[in-house]
Every structure is written in C-alpha cells, then in structure tokens.
Amino acid sequence: MRLVVRAAEATGADRLIDVTRAHVDSCLYHGEATLDFVQRLVDGRARVGVPTTLNVGALDLLHPELFRGDRRVADRGRLLMERYRALGARPTFTCAPYQLADARPVFGEQVAWGESNAIAFCNSVLGARTNRYGDFIDVAAAITGRVPYAGFHRTEARRATLVLRLAADVPAALRDADVLYPVLGIVLGRRAGSAVAVIDGLPLGQSEDRLKAVGAAAASSGSVAMFHVVGSTPEAPTIDAALQHRGPDAVELITLAELRDARNRLTSAAGERLTAVSLGTPHASLDELERIAVMLGDRRVHPDVELLVSTARDTMAEAARRGITTRLREAGAELLVDTCSYLVPILRPTDGATMTDSGKWAWYAPGNVGARAVFGSTAECVRSAVAGRVIRDDAIWAGSA
Amino acid sequence: MTDAPRALVLSEPLSLWGGMDPATGELIDAHHPQRGANLAGRAVVMRSGRGSSSSASVLAEAVRAGMAPAAILLGEPDLILSIGAAVAEELYGVRVPVVVLPTARLETIHDGDPVDLDHVGPPVGNGP
Numbered sequence: 001m002r003l004v005v006r007a008a009e010a011t012g013a014d015r016l017i018d019v020t021r022a023h024v025d026s027c028l029y030h031g032e033a034t035l036d037f038v039q040r041l042v043d044g045r046a047r048v049g050v051p052t053t054l055n056v057g058a059l060d061l062l063h064p065e066l067f068r069g070d071r072r073v074a075d076r077g078r079l080l081m082e083r084y085r086a087l088g089a090r091p092t093f094t095c096a097p098y099q100l101a102d103a104r105p106v107f108g109e110q111v112a113w114g115e116s117n118a119i120a121f122c123n124s125v126l127g128a129r130t131n132r133y134g135d136f137i138d139v140a141a142a143i144t145g146r147v148p149y150a151g152f153h154r155t156e157a158r159r160a161t162l163v164l165r166l167a168a169d170v171p172a173a174l175r176d177a178d179v180l181y182p183v184l185g186i187v188l189g190r191r192a193g194s195a196v197a198v199i200d201g202l203p204l205g206q207s208e209d210r211l212k213a214v215g216a217a218a219a220s221s222g223s224v225a226m227f228h229v230v231g232s233t234p235e236a237p238t239i240d241a242a243l244q245h246r247g248p249d250a251v252e253l254i255t256l257a258e259l260r261d262a263r264n265r266l267t268s269a270a271g272e273r274l275t276a277v278s279l280g281t282p283h284a285s286l287d288e289l290e291r292i293a294v295m296l297g298d299r300r301v302h303p304d305v306e307l308l309v310s311t312a313r314d315t316m317a318e319a320a321r322r323g324i325t326t327r328l329r330e331a332g333a334e335l336l337v338d339t340c341s342y343l344v345p346i347l348r349p350t351d352g353a354t355m356t357d358s359g360k361w362a363w364y365a366p367g368n369v370g371a372r373a374v375f376g377s378t379a380e381c382v383r384s385a386v387a388g389r390v391i392r393d394d395a396i397w398a399g400s401a
Numbered sequence: 402m403t404d405a406p407r408a409l410v411l412s413e414p415l416s417l418w419g420g421m422d423p424a425t426g427e428l429i430d431a432h433h434p435q436r437g438a439n440l441a442g443r444a445v446v447m448r449s450g451r452g453s454s455s456s457a458s459v460l461a462e463a464v465r466a467g468m469a470p471a472a473i474l475l476g477e478p479d480l481i482l483s484i485g486a487a488v489a490e491e492l493y494g495v496r497v498p499v500v501v502l503p504t505a506r507l508e509t510i511h512d513g514d515p516v517d518l519d520h521v522g523p524p525v526g527n528g529p
Contacts, residue, residue: 367431
C-alpha cells in the first residue's frame with residue numbers, strides 16, 4: 001500500500017480507485033532485485049486481491065529445454081515465476097492477456113496492467129482503462145486492488161492531442177497491407193512520445209492483430225500507452241470523438257518516405273544468410289497461429305532455418321485442440337510459450353540473420369540477445385523460412401511514382 | 402556539495418530496460434545515438450522516460466549492483482522510474498532521486514555539468 005500511495009503522490013492523484021483486474025509484468029527476471037522484492041511479499045504472506053494474470057517470464061516452463069542461456073539465470077527466472085504463482089496470480093505467462101477470453105477487460109473497465117504492449121492494447125483497442133504500470137507497482141495494485149485515480153483512468157487524459165494523417169503519397173495497397181502496421185507503430189512512437197495521437201487515413205475496421213502490432217511497436221519506439229485509429233478503435237468512431245470535440249494541438253503528416261525509412265531501420269542485418277525466423281511478438285493470437293499454418297500449407301521449413309512461433313500456453317492449448325499445433329510442428333515450426341525469443345537466448349546461436357514480422361522484436365532483439373534482424377510481413381517471413389533466404393516485396397513500398 | 406554527480410544529457414529518451422545493462426551501467430540500446438555511454442553515478446537528464454514497463458526492475462537491479470545513476474532528471478513525471486527508485490530505496494536503502502523539472506530549466510543543464518541534487522528541484526515520487 002505504501003507503494004500505491006507513493007505512486008499517487010508521484011502522479012498528483014487526489015484519491016485512489018478500485019481496479020477489477022491486474023496484469024503483472026514483474027515475473028520476468030531482471031536480476032536479484034526482482035527476487036528480493038517478491039520474497040519480501042511472500043514472507044509477509046501477501047496475496048493478490050483481484051484476478052491477476054502474469055506476463056512472460058524468463059523460461060518456457062513447458063519446454064525448458066529451449067533455453068540456451070546461463071543455467072543460473074534460468075533457475076532464478078523459474079523461481080521468480082513460481083513466487084508470483086504463490087501470491088495467487090494465474091500462471092498465464094503471456095504478454096497478450098487481452099487474447100484470453102476470460103482475462104479480457106470490457107470497455108470502460110478500470111484495471112491495472114503492466115507490459116507496454118498490453119497497456120497500449122487495453123486502452124486503445126479494448127477501451128478499458130489502465131495507466132502505465134511498471135514492475136513493482138503492478139504487483140502493489142494486484143495486492144491492494146487500488147490505484148491512483150490519474151492518467152489514463154481519467155476520461156480527459158484519453159483525448160488525442162495530436163493528429164497523425166497518412167499523406168496522399170502512401171499507396172492504398174500499403175494502407176491495407178499487414179506489413180504497414182508495425183512500421184506505422186514505430187513512427188507513431190517516435191512522433192507521439194508519451195502523447196495520445198489519433199491516426200487518420202487507414203481503412204476502417206482494422207483487425208485486433210494489426211492494432212496489436214501498432215501498439216507494440218509504438219510502445220517500443222516511444223512511451224505510447226494509448227492511441228486512436230479513426231474508425232477502428234472504440235473511442236475514435238470519428239476524429240472529432242478522439243479529440244473529445246476540441247481542437248488538436250498539432251496535425252502532422254506521415255509520408256511514404258518516413259514509413260520507408262522506419263521500415264529500413266528495423267532491419268539491422270547486413271546481408272547475412274537467413275538462419276532463423278521469429279514470429280509471435282507479442283504472443284500470437286489463435287487467428288495468427290492458424291494463418292501461419294495456412295501460409296505454410298504442406299511446405300516444410302528449410303533445414304538451415306529455425307522457425308520459432310511464440311504464443312501463450314492457453315492459446316497453444318486451444319490451437320492444439322483445433323489441430324493447428326500439429327500442422328505447425330509437421331511443417332517444422334517450433335512453438336514457444338511463457339517467454340519470448342527477444343528476452344532470453346532461445347534461438348540457435350549463429351552468425352546469421354533472423355527475420356521477424358514484429359516491430360517490437362526488431363527493435364529490442366539486437367540489444368538484448370545480439371540478433372541481426374530483418375523485418376518483413378508475416379507472409380514474407382513464412383515464405384523466407386521455407387526458401388531458406390530472405391524474400392521481401394519492395395514494390396509495395398515504392399509508391400506509385 | 403563536493404562530490405556532485407556530473408550530468409549525462411541524453412539527446413533521446415532511453416528505456417532502461419533494453420537500454421541499460423544494470424550490471425555495468427552501460428547504455429546498450431542499439432537505436433540510441435549515445436550507445437556505449439555509461440550511466441552509473443551520473444545525473445541522467447532526459448526529457449521523458451520511454452518504452453518498457455520493466456525499466457523499474459532494471460533501475461532497482463542497477464541500484465543493487467551499485468551501477469545506478471546518481472539521479473534521474475526528467476521533463477515530465479515518469480511513474481515507472483519513480484517506483485523503481487522507491488523499491489530500490491526500500492530494499493537496499495539507497496536513494497536515486499527522480500526529479501521533474503520544467504523543460505526550460507532542464508535545457509540549462511549541459512553534459513558534464515556538476516548537478517547539485519539538494520538544489521536542483523523538488524524530488525518527485527521518491528519521498529521527501
């Protein structure tokens with residue numbers, strides 16, 4: 001409770017409110033400090049006070065043999081994950097709790113979520129309300145069920161102040177291509193920082209998977225906790241609604257050149273041969289798993305390439321019931337749960353390049369696990385995994401000129 | 402104050418998670434123009450926090466390892482960094498003031514300047 005009050009002081013809130021759920025990111029091992037913290041809670045016999053889901057940890061507890069890092073880190077990481085279970089949290093171990101039907105808040109619900117992509121999705125796509133709860137405060141909120149009434153819990157903070165409009169030179173085909181969305185997220189994060197922006201100029205009714213890709217990338221390149229997409233996110237049926245019927249502070253254009261530059265910068269590899277393809281950051285939804293299986297069809301992953309797909313253990317179980325995991329494994333794909341391949345060493349150590357469809361993976365993996373990333377769409381990633389070399393469609397980025 | 406920490410002015414906001422190695426204090430974000438700089442013992446100045454919600458853990462771990470910044474000076478409040486500092490103080494008894502300053506004041510601090518933490522401004526989220 002002391003931490004919650006400290007947070008209230010830091011945010012200038014004058015009161016606390018109840019939350020109905022929490023999503024805790026503190027179960028990922030970042031050193032002994034993370035264990036010291038939870039140990040103090042366990043010693044004090046703390047329990048979570050609201051239904052609480054857990055974010056990814058350091059280890060795939062169902063397939064621990066996939067971990068290639070330091071043994072000690074694996075052991076400490078596992079211990080940390082177990083400690084959070086002992087507080088009464090549900091062992092979901094996913095960065096995409098919004099994809100679990102029974103953990104998903106409804107429009108307007110006040111919750112306390114950690115994990116930057118989940119925060120952005122919760123606010124923007126579900127219209128539920130959370131502030132950016134980082135490590136420790138997410139646990140404090142789960143235990144007390146209380147948070148400061150501040151930030152994105154309040155209607156006025158959810159108003160867009162910045163309008164980002166796709167410029168006329170962005171081709172219609174690109175506007176409706178999966179590959180645009182992570183790239184757009186990177187640009188959104190750079191432009192908006194921590195401000196709320198509304199994106200105008202996309203086809204209406206964008207899928208949750210595309211909006212997930214926008215939010216995850218925007219929360220990597222910036223501190224975006226909420227964004228609106230006109231005609232796709234629930235608080236932006238119109239641009240005027242997203243602006244809460246006031247004028248914007250700024251209206252800016254996103255040009256094709258800027259998108260192309262952001263796309264290029266997501267590729268940190270310099271022509272190395274393809275040795276791995278990593279999909280499922282944030283964790284793949286059931287739809288995405290099925291799409292990957294369909295894209296693979298009866299083809300097999302090239303023997304020199306490791307294709308890794310990350311998802312939630314609950315999503316994997318559902319995919320197994322529908323026969324999707326069998327199809328993926330028969331094609332040579334490997335499934336990873338409970339963690340992610342940009343956090344800890346999972347992929348085979350090679351000098352080669354790793355292809356990904358995730359803006360977030362491409363952003364973080366070079367620094368975290370020393371990967372050399374090539375960014376492409378999911379379809380390009382699958383095609384490349386089968387061919388054993390990078391195949392990308394540059395034409396869609398070329399523009400009509 | 403004789404041993405005032407020297408300012409490290411970051412030209413772009415840094416996410417400590419994925420951006421700082423808590424064991425060494427080194428700036429490791431491949432996308433950051435100041436990659437390779439060291440944050441340990443410095444008064445780190447940036448206009449805002451950025452990115453991952455795991456930065457609180459990284460800050461606490463850096464404190465445990467003795468490689469944390471001496472202070473963090475921001476242009477806007479950042480709950481994640483404030484809480485990381487609060488937990489580190491609770492667990493290890495070491496204070497890393499997280500201070501919010503008006504942007505105009507922040508811009509007067511130059512890289513390498515000694516920063517007098519007693520007079521730079523009111524601490525935010527890290528107790529009196």
